[in-house]
């Protein structure tokens with residue numbers, strides 16, 4: 077079905093790979109040239125198209141350290157726990173560590189807090205590889221959650237709390253989370269340290285996408301279904317306008333464009349330029 081609607085397509089000022097993903101992919105491509113094939117511990121980024129492209133270059137994903145069969149292994153941009161890191165480095169392997177520096181900063185913060193005797197609270201998705209890795213640096217002396225009520229439910233909550241965030245969370249949500257904890261712990265002799273570990277790149281991208289969403293009739297957020305930062309952009313843009321999250325151009329339903337004059341396009345941090353171009357091309361074709 078072809079719509080005869082005149083549509084203005086506006087791209088967010090920042091989209092495509094973020095600094096950490098560009099850096100990780102550059103490092104992997106360089107390593108594949110140097111060593112031939114290699115394995116990555118978990119997907120290096122949460123984007124199927126990117127993973128398939130890397131796979132063709134000899135960069136294959138494995139789930140666990142026990143699955144290592146190649147002499148060269150890469151750590152993903154999400155990082156791994158200190159225990160996994162030690163285990164990996166105890167083997168005779170060449171390690172390509174693509175952990176994003178923003179993630180490393182959160183890992184170091186968690187380790188310092190735990191070493192200083194703080195119970196570490198991570199505002200994030202407990203099952204996400206980045207969060208699991210950061211919690212590992214806190215020697216698992218803590219809790220990862222998106223719901224501050226989970227803190228109240230803990231029996232014998234330690235009186236020294238260190239709070240930090242998964243790098244890709246929404247700053248306002250982190251602030252609300254911290255405020256709730258402060259409300260329930262103030263006047264109870266707690267000592268609380270708060271570290272803002274949200275990544276600068278994601279902060280800017282969220283802001284620019286939100287601004288664009290306020291100006292258009294519909295937003296498309298391009299990114300992998302398993303990409304946490306893409307889901308967050310979708311949540312944010314949905315507050316301002318009708319928003320759809322898509323992984324490929326083929327997922328655009330022409331009916332979405334009916335009666336729309338301005339369409340905004342943004343993407344998660346692990347979305348390749350080729351995917352963005354395909355979406356723009358399909359949108360233009362639908363608007364003829």
Ligand code: SF4
Pocket residue numbers: 094095096097153176177178179243244275276277278305345
């Ligand atoms: S979103 Fe931020 S923390 Fe995550 S890889 Fe990109 S730059 Fe690093």
